[in-house]
Amino acid sequence: MRTGQDLLVEEYVKNRTESRQLHEQAARLFPANGATHSARVMDPFRPYITHAKGSRKWDVDGNEYIDYVMGHGTLILGHSHPAIVNALEKQVAKGLLYGDNHQLVVEWATLIQQMMPVAERVEFCTCGQEANMMGIWLSRVFTGRKKVLRMDENFHGWGEELVRKDLPGVSAENVDVIPFNDVEAAETALATGEYAILMTEGGGAHMAGQVPIFDELLYALPDLTRKYGTIWLIDEVVTGFRDAPGGWQSLKGVKPDLTTVGKCVGGGLPVGAVLGRADIMDALSPRAPKDRRISHSGTWNANAAVAAAGLAACKVYRDGAPQEAARAQGNYLRQRCNEVFKARGIKGRLYGRTIMHVYFGPIEFESEDVSMAPTRDVKKITDPTFGPVRDRLVFHLLNRGVSLLTAIGSGYFVMSSAHTKEDVDETVGAFEASLDAMLAEGSIPDALLGG
């Protein structure tokens, strides 16, 4: 007898014959089972997309999706926002990469500086992790120390000093990772006086706070890092301009020494930037003493095409209206989906601000704070036991035309200002149908029922 699980795969594949063919070709080219990013790995395969507009995207087989991947969190204005398309169209005709200085980049950085007061100076590079690597160099040169302090679960990219230390071959002996949300561990480490930099993700770990950062830690860090002479960097690659024009730090009222941004700042084109204190960033000046100077090359730095898109996007972000719109639809989605969970007695919840994190596990409290998971326990939030349940929900939703951003065991609804109430109502319908199908096929374990 075929199980419900087999039938889902069968139905999904039946409606995606062209995608399947492309996947078979791709699997011979790209080693990650045909995928080009770890978040695009899925069994049997993710659909192959032909075009996207606003909140929607379409695949080669003509299937339509409400898109919650939103360019890995980049597209808070939705796909192909007219202001960005116009700016790019004009710029393409005028040249993509001058390999020289140009006016757009000055305007763009000025706007960034106006939105984020932390940006006394701005340095552009190609992506978020490059910005983080530059942050490490700047803090080393400034402090004369070598070591990097990171928090468990916090993600900053895949480069040597940013990656998980247990990966085979990692030789980042100058990196230490301490438990997240542990003020005592942070103070003990910082008090050694060995660290050039402490890095934390804006909003908490994984896509703006799947594992939220607690106020006890957040508000201890400015004094602790100052006291022990360590540079504090907030990685706002996801939250920068997504949470607010002033970034997540403006919502929390903190001011780190350095901030990195990426994703939204480029309006959908690849970019990263370090923003921060002039005295730290002066190491990039040709007038800095030779032993305290960093020379920064990078073919694509601040190229004209990205600057055109980024400037156009930042002009739209400036008044905070798109962020508010994304938050409003996120609130509505969270509230409706949580009603669905509760009505079925399923121990699951959505939480988050403009990115909704899907949680399965014990519901230890219902918080007024929309950023909070139903538990403070990191192990429960990231419990691999329930990862397959999230994966299954993501697959059911995809089969019903709702596309989430995934990482193994995680699912994220990335909201944008292009999502409408109708999109959310349709999503909730698919969410209900998916959970009902999961109850029927028995893919929700007993431990998650009776809540």
Ligand SMILES: Cc1ncc(COP(=O)(O)O)c(C=O)c1O
């Ligand atoms: C918090 C955070 N920092 C850094 C990065 C790396 O950015 P990029 O992929 O642009 O290099 C990411 C990517 O998702 C991220 O989520």
